[in-house]
Structure formats: structure tokens, C-alpha cells
Amino acid sequence: MHLTEDDLVLHYYGEMTGADEARATGHLTACASCQASYTQLQRVLAIVDTAPAVDAPTGFERIAWARLEAALPARRRGWLSWFVLSPARLAWAAALVVLVAAAFFAGRLLPRPAAPVTTASTAAEKVRERILLVDLGDHLDRTQMVLVELVSADEGTGPVDISTEQARAQQLLAANRLYRQTAVSTGDTAMASVLDDLERVLVDVAASPSPVSQADFDAVRRRIESKGLLFKVRIVSSEVRERQRAAVQQQKGI
Amino acid sequence: MPHTDAAAVALARDGDSEAFRALVERHSRAVYRLAHRMTGSPQDAEDVVQETFLRAYRQLGRFESRANFSTWLHRIAVNCSIDLIRSRHHRETSHDAADLEFADAANDERTEHSPERLMLSTEVQDRVNTAMASLSRMERAAFVLRHFEGLSIDEICQALGMKANAAKHSIFRAVRKMRVALEPFVES
Ligand SMILES: [Zn+2]
Numbered sequence: 001m002h003l004t005e006d007d008l009v010l011h012y013y014g015e016m017t018g019a020d021e022a023r024a025t026g027h028l029t030a031c032a033s034c035q036a037s038y039t040q041l042q043r044v045l046a047i048v049d050t051a052p053a054v055d056a057p058t059g060f061e062r063i064a065w066a067r068l069e070a071a072l073p074a075r076r077r078g079w080l081s082w083f084v085l086s087p088a089r090l091a092w093a094a095a096l097v098v099l100v101a102a103a104f105f106a107g108r109l110l111p112r113p114a115a116p117v118t119t120a121s122t123a124a125e126k127v128r129e130r131i132l133l134v135d136l137g138d139h140l141d142r143t144q145m146v147l148v149e150l151v152s153a154d155e156g157t158g159p160v161d162i163s164t165e166q167a168r169a170q171q172l173l174a175a176n177r178l179y180r181q182t183a184v185s186t187g188d189t190a191m192a193s194v195l196d197d198l199e200r201v202l203v204d205v206a207a208s209p210s211p212v213s214q215a216d217f218d219a220v221r222r223r224i225e226s227k228g229l230l231f232k233v234r235i236v237s238s239e240v241r242e243r244q245r246a247a248v249q250q251q252k253g254i
Numbered sequence: 255m256p257h258t259d260a261a262a263v264a265l266a267r268d269g270d271s272e273a274f275r276a277l278v279e280r281h282s283r284a285v286y287r288l289a290h291r292m293t294g295s296p297q298d299a300e301d302v303v304q305e306t307f308l309r310a311y312r313q314l315g316r317f318e319s320r321a322n323f324s325t326w327l328h329r330i331a332v333n334c335s336i337d338l339i340r341s342r343h344h345r346e347t348s349h350d351a352a353d354l355e356f357a358d359a360a361n362d363e364r365t366e367h368s369p370e371r372l373m374l375s376t377e378v379q380d381r382v383n384t385a386m387a388s389l390s391r392m393e394r395a396a397f398v399l400r401h402f403e404g405l406s407i408d409e410i411c412q413a414l415g416m417k418a419n420a421a422k423h424s425i426f427r428a429v430r431k432m433r434v435a436l437e438p439f440v441e442s
Contacts, residue, residue: 005426005429005430005433006426009425009426009429010422013400013401013407013425015406015407015422040433040437040440041429041433043440043441044429044432044433044436044437044440045401045429045432047378047382047436047439047440048382048401048432048436050378050379050382051378051379051382051383051386052379053287053288053290053291054287054290054291054296054299054383055283055286055287056282056283056286056287056290056299060282060283060286061278061279061282061283062279064278064282064286064300064303064304064307065275065278065279065282067300067304068278068304068307068308069271069275071304071308072271072274072308072311073311073312200300
């Protein structure tokens with residue numbers, strides 16, 4: 001009996017067990033037709049080997065590092081230098097996000113009580129939620145501003161100086177990452193996905209050389225435009241503002 | 255910048271982030287290539303690179319200084335790719351329709367190409383990549399682990415959390431697709 005196509009594959013990868021392997025080897029030496037099929041298989045799989053793997057885009061090492069640096073455990077980087085070098089606002093935002101965001105996002109998933117409950121702890125939670133909404137809304141606005149500046153910059157031919165946008169992207173990156181992680185861990189996938197897209201663009205911007213070549217600059221712009229990122233940010237931003245307004249009204253008992 | 259990987263690892267272990275940066279700059283491209291081959295997606299490959307280096311960073315203390323850093327990192331990258339593929343697997347949709355279209359395209363080309371032209375390489379490489387892109391996520395992962403990474407089918411079953419025969423049949427399907435796509439390129 002001839003060997004099947006699948007038998008030949010198993011034989012090729014050395015996956016046949018003792019008796020089957022002996023039968024296959026014996027048959028291949030005796031049967032010209034199966035031997036021809038096997039040679040054909042060997043040639044096909046040899047071609048697969050010759051195709052080079054897809055390479056990372058130019059400057060990938062820089063982007064990989066910029067993304068990683070923001071994610072490495074802070075203790076190893078030295079928390080003191082991080083604190084001193086970063087704007088106080090960022091440190092504050094990071095600490096606040098860690099403490100409050102989980103409660104906020106988790107709160108969204110739970111049904112709201114029908115009537116306001118006036119215990120001290122829920123009042124405190126509401127205040128925290130409002131602070132976070134303000135902060136998240138603010139973060140989204142500032143990120144949006146950076147993106148708008150990049151997309152609307154004049155078309156040129158030479159290198160572009162984006163050092164201002166870079167400095168701001170770098171600052172926004174750490175806060176963005178914390179928001180995203182919180183959104184992921186609390187199952188807010190829509191928010192997490194927008195923040196993830198933002199993070200990739202912020203990393204690109206932060207990691208670009210400055211002045212950046214026109215080609216690299218166009219690549220960053222294309223990335224922003226191709227994902228409809230500005231539109232998405234506007235949507236979530238206005239949603240956050242809406243929630244903020246609702247929280248204020250609830251607080252006032254309107 | 256430290257000259258050898260071993261020196262960079264020693265410094266990075268003591269919290270020298272510049273030394274770790276050197277390791278990232280030296281090896282991230284290779285990790286990307288592996289991850290892209292495994293996942294077939296640039297975004298997934300970027301995520302695997304990120305996760306691989308984060309894991310490596312956390313496990314630096316366990317790295318044996320006599321071992322080869324790129325081999326060690328490669329193993330972490332394979333595991334990260336597997337984890338990502340498994341986590342995305344439940345979103346997998348049926349590829350049957352795409353498979354049929356692809357097979358038709360392959361048959362068309364079989365008649366179109368003369369043997370002399372076929373051996374010219376960029377076209378062949380494009381064809382391999384198109385064929386790879388036609389594999390489902392699990393077919394691709396199982397095939398890459400068997401063909402490029404040299405894992406046994408049993409190991410692949412375990413790694414990808416597949417049932418006993420599923421990995422084997424994923425590989426059979428993948429090889430069949432490679433044959434359909436590439437047989438016009440080999441003389442019979
Ligand atoms: Zn035979």
C-alpha cells in the first residue's frame with residue numbers, strides 16, 4: 001500500500017513510531033511513485049526555509065526601547081530619579097491613577113444604586129471618581145492636542161523639528177500606560193483599545209529622532225490618520241466629559 | 255555600552271537600565287522576526303517583543319552566566335508567542351472561505367508560470383509569505399513550531415493546549431497549503 005501525503009509529512013519530520021517508520025523507509029526505497037512524492041515534499045519545504053522572516057520596520061529598536069522603558073518596574077530604574085526628573089504633575093497623576101482608577105472602572109461595571117446612598121465611604125468614592133474623570137478627560141485632551149499638532153503640521157520636504165511634541169508625548173506616555181492597564185484589568189475594553197492605540201503613537205513620537213525626517217514624520221501621521229485615532233479620542237473624551245457632568249449633578253442632587 | 259551580552263546582563267541585573275537597553279537594541283529585531291513568523295501580525299509581533307523583554311528583565315536573576323543570551327531570549331520569545339496565540343485563539347474565526355479562494359488562486363498560477371520564471375526568488379518568497387498568511391492562527395503556530403523551531407508534535411500539543419490529534423492535523427493542513435502554493439515552483 002502506498003504512503004499517504006500525511007505519512008510522508010510525519011516521515012519528513014521524524015514523527016513516525018518504530019514499526020511505521022521502518023515500513024515507510026522500506027516502501028520509499030521500493031516505490032518510485034512514493035519516492036517522487038517525497039522528493040516533491042522535500043523541495044516544497046526547502047523553499048519554505050529560503051523565505052526570510054518579515055523584518056521589523058526601520059528604527060524598531062528605538063521604538064521597542066521607548067515602549068519598554070515606560071513599562072519596566074520603576075524600582076529598578078530608581079524611583080527617586082524618576083520622581084525628581086518627571087514633572088510633579090505626572091507623579092501626582094500616576095499615584096492618583098493607581099489608587100483610584102480601579103475603583104472607578106470597577107464601579108462602571110456594577111449597577112448603580114437607585115437612590116443616592118449617603119454613607120461616608122460612598123461619598124468619598126464619588127469625590128475620587130470625579131477627580132479621576134477630570135484627570136482622564138484632561139489626559140485625553142492633552143493627547144488629542146499633540147496629535148492634532150502633528151497631523152496639521154505644514155507639508156514640507158525637509159526634516160521636521162518635533163521636539164516640543166516629543167517632550168509632551170514622553171510625559172503623557174507613563175500616565176497613558178497606567179490608565180490603559182487599569183482599563184484592561186477592569187474589563188473596559190473600549191477604553192483600553194483607544195488607550196492602546198494612543199500608546200503606540202505616543203511611543204512612536206517619543207522615540208523618533210528630532211529633527212525627524214520627512215518620511216518618518218509622514219509615517220507617524222499616517223499611523224494617526226489610518227486608525228481614525230483622533231475621532232476615537234474625541235468620542236471617548238466626550239463620553240468622559242458626559243460622565244463627569246453626571247457625577248457633578250448627582251453630587252449636587254440635581 | 256557593554257561589549258558582550260554576558261557583561262550587559264551582569265550590569266542590567268544590578269539595575270543598570272542602559273545595559274538593558276543595549277540588550278534590547280541588539281536583540282529586539284531577531285525577537286520581532288520570530289514573533290512575526292509565529293503570529294503573522296506586526297502588532298502581535300510588537301506585543302511579543304515587549305512582553306519578551308519584560309519577562310527577561312524579571313528573570314535576569316535566573317539567567318546562567320555561561321548560557322547564551324540569545325538562545326535564552328529566543329526561548330522566552332517562543333513562550334510569549336505561544337501565550338499570545340492561546341489567548342487570542344478563542345477569537346479565531348473560520349478560515350474555510352479564505353482557504354478556498356487561496357487554492358483557486360494557486361491553481362490559476364500553476365498554468366500561468368513558465369518554469370524558468372518560477373525559480374526567480376522574490377516571487378517565490380512572496381508566494382511563501384502569501385501561503386503562510388493563508389494559514390489559520392493555530393495552523394501557523396503549529397507549523398512554525400514544528401518546521402522552524404523543531405518542537406515535536408507532542409510538545410506542540412502541550413504548548414498550544416490542543417487535543418492529541420489537533421496539532422498533527424494543523425500541521426498536515428499547513429503543509430498541504432504550502433504544497434498547493436509552492437508545487438508550481440518546483441520541478442517534478
Ligand atoms: Zn508507493
